[in-house]
Amino acid sequence: MKNSKQTRRTPQDNPVDLIASLEQVLPLLDSEKCLEALLTEYHPKGPQCPACGQALTSEQEEGWRTGRRVFCRQCKKKFFPWHGTPLQGLHIKPEEAVLFRLAVAIGLRKKDLGHLFARQPHAISYWLARLCATNLPEEKK
């Protein structure tokens, strides 16, 4: 019988188990809480219109915090909360973005990231550039 709890290993010792563990974590993450954490990080001044800078009303902010599109009454523009942030155009769920950054921080390689998130290498490279403002060195085959 496998008893992995008594054996302490670093991620580099057994990356397969680490990926399996992260796969199990993903569905447990709260999407709304992950979105809120990312929005707080990406909008340090708080929610405001990306076009004119108008602060959102509390009613607008409620929708903004849950990922709904907001209409600015001042400049008449519509925008999503991730407009102008690294999340824009990524096609990534908030919980995936949070887990992705964690996976990069603990040293997962591109190949493992691709496996974990079921994405092609070019998508992983794009996520790295946008979410981590970095890129991992190409791996030797």
Ligand SMILES: [Zn+2]
């Ligand atoms: Zn505006």
